Amino acid sequence: MIEVKEVSKGFGRKKVLNGVSFTAEKGKITSLIGINGVGKTTIMKAIMNLIPINRGEIFIDGEKLSEKSYEKITFIPDAITLLPQMRIGEAFIFMADFYDSWNEERANELLQFFKLKKSDRISELSKGNTAKVNLLLGLALDVDYILMDEPFSGIDIFSREQIANVFTSHLIEDRGVIITTHEINDIEHLIDKVVLLDNGVVLKEFETEEVRENEGKSVIDVMREVYRA
Amino acid sequence: MDVKFNNRDPVYVQVIRHFKEQIAKGIFEPGQEIPSRRELANQLKINPNTVQRAYKEMEEQGLIFTEGNLPSRISKDELVLKSVREELIIEAVETFVYSVRSINVPLQEALNLVKDKYEGEKQ
Amino acid sequence: MNRYLKLVNFEFNRFFKVYLALIGITILSQLIGVFYEAGNYVSKANHSIYNQLMSKSDFITQYQPMSLVRIIIGTPWFIGPIVFSVAVLLIYVFFIWYRDWLGKNTFSYRLLMLPTARINIYLAKATTILLFVFGLVALQLLLFISECWILQWMVPNEFRIDNSITEIINSEYLFRVLFPRSFLEFLLTYAIGITAVFMIFTAILFERSYRIKGIIFGIIYVFLSIVIFFVPILLQVFIFKNYFYPVELFFMEVVTGLIVLTGAIWIGNYLIKNKVMA
Incomplete structure (x- = not known):
């Protein structure tokens, strides 16, 4: 389980996170939702220790993040993390x-699934294909938790469908996923769970099936209620 | 398999309903093997946890059964299957009656219209 | 350790093409310099002696004998590429960090998310810079030797002075710094160089951690480091007025140098581990 506890973060005078708390369980897909600029990406970067936080604590399976954690949790940002001049094959070797935790077999499987070639150079890929390679590099790690930042933004409809298919496949099964959108x-x-954010605070945290079942x-609907209030 | 889900009813409930419809129509036959949790999630583009929940519920209702590690199957129990069909019919009729009643249509008129429409559409 | 070496290998490869270009420019420029200057000299000698009927000794008194030192001091063929290489490497001390942060893709994320102590990234980058420096220094020594041979082959004995490596190195201040005469001097020069690289790295990490405020922190940090380094000398000059023996002063300098070096790595480690922003 990923536990985010009372996390605050400011850039200069601007408070981006103001006491954010929520949890994301293994085997579930948790979605962080909010308009742009509410700190979704900042939360992910904080979980990965890619930015320091001012207050609060973050635990992954009860432990604070350390260098070993990167074999257990990975982050797929909205831009690819390997060098543009690399070919996909070279990126594989780097990983x-x-x-x-790199799983070459799974990487090759994903390569086929996304119809990409090892000889393709990253800088020459289309936007959709770049997003797929980026996703692939994260999914091919045998990690328990995957954080994805806006995996659907700015790409064509077919790539979106392909990426959405990943979520219902064995590639995600049993892992804990946090996805921002x-x-x-x-x-x-x-998705199993939603965390609604605004102005650096969590407005509501709920299970999707529960609100459908109990409140119809x-x-x-819930977003409308919460954001209009 | 293509199912259109709405966003307000629990997805697992909609999955169960889909199964009941298939059983009532006879598309799922007694004892027929059903897709695994992951296969179905993939086909329907929904969360595997949701499918899991639907299967658990259907198992409890006796609609499907699992023996050991084998894939789950549709129930062979005639009684259960029959009741599924009845349940769906009653549900449909109830919805119909509710909407017809709300605009004050006399029973006989409604029945005649139903008869005409039903047979007309069949041809 | 394993991942540290892989990082060094990776960083090395990333700059290797530019490095090869530097090596190429250096070799080319110096060889062209030797061939061109020596060729010119010889043809001038031929012209003077055979056409203007000047005696050999007159020519040598008038034009001075040819030597490698003469080319090194008198022309830009040698100093030019070395100054250029030094400048490129100095820029790369900064660029080796900023290319990861400011490049088209977010490679800094990947680096910081590697399952290894982040100080390894810092150390690997420093190691890479040092390897490049030592590589060029070694290359230059080999070049001196081969250039002596070329000169011997092109210019006849009586028109030529053969310089020893020591003479060549002493001919130019830059060479005296790059090729210290004693082992102790070598250690000192390069220890100061290494410390300076670490200091700059840590200053860069201040900037990458606190951005605009970090530039100020970085400048203060560098200033303090330099002050600490020079404390013994400052004491000697301003307070104790030649109280210490040179040996004492030397050892105090070694100590403050070590303090500055460990300080740079310790602060660098703290920043890259806890404060840096991807």
Whole structure:
């Protein structure tokens, strides 16, 4: 379980996170929802220790993040993390070199699934294909938790569908996923849990099936209620 | 398999309903093997946890059964299958009656219209 | 350790093409310099002796004999590429960090998310810079030797002075710094160089951690480091007025140098581990 406890973070005078708390369980897909600039990405970077936080604590399976954690949790930002001049094959070698959790077999499977070639140079890929390679590099790690920042933003509809298919496959199964989005439509039926954010605070945290069952509301219904209030 | 889900009813409930419809229509036959949790999630583009929940519920209702490590199957129990069909019919009729009643249509008129429409559409 | 070496290998490869270009420019410029200057000299000698009927000794008194030192001091063929290489490497001390942060892709994320102590990234980058420096220094020594041979082959004995490596190194201040005469001097020069690289790295990490405020922190940090380093000398000059023996002063300098070096790595480690922003 990933536990975010009372986390605050400011850049200069601007408070981006103001006491954010929520949890994300293993085996579940948790979605952080909010308009742009509410600190979704900042939360992910804080979990990964890519930015320091001012207050609060973050635990992964009860432990604070350490260098070993990067074999257990990974972050897929909205831009690819390997060098543009690399070919996909070279990116694979880099990952295999540094990560014990790199699963070459799964990487090749994903390569086929996304119809990409090892000889493709990263800088020459289309936007959709770049997003797929980026996703692949994270998914091919045998990690328990995956954080994805806006995996659907700015890419074509077919790539979106392909990426959405990943969520229902064995590639995600049993892992804990946190995904940020400002567009819920693509994934409404895929997610287990929603954390609604605004102005650096958590407005509501709920299980999607529970609100459908108990209140007969869709995720969008809840969002309307919460953001209008 | 293509199912259109709405966003307000629990997805697992909609999955169960889909199964009941298939059983009532006879598309799922007694004892027929059903897709695994992951296969179904993939086909329907929904969360595997949701499918899991639907299967658990259906198992409890006796709609499906699992023996050991084998894939789950549709129930062979005639009684259960029959009741599924009845349940769906009653549900449909109830919805119909509710909407017809709300605009004050006399029973006989409604029945005649139903008869005409039903047979007309069949041809 | 394993991942540290892999990082060094990775960093090395990333700059290798530019490095090869530097090596190429250096070799080319110096060889062209030797061939061109020596060729010119010889043809001038031929012209003077055979056409203007000047005697050999007159020519040598008038034009001075040819030597490598003469080319090194008198022309830009040698100093030019070395100054250029030094400048490129100095820029790369900064660029080796900023290319990861400011490049098109977010490679800094990947580096910081590697399952290894982050100080390894810092140390690997420093190691890479040092390897490049030592590589060029070694290359230059080999070049001196081969250039002596070329000169011997092109210019006849009586028109030539053969310089020893020591003479060549002493001919130019830059060479005296790059090729210290004693082992102790070598250690000192390069220890100061290494410390300076670490200091700059840590200053860069201040900037990468606190951005605009970090530039100020970085400048203060560098200033303090330099002050600490020079404390013994400052004491000697301003307070105790030649109270210490040179040996004492030397050892105090070694100690403050070590303090500055460990300080740089310790603060660098703290920043990259806890404060840096991807």
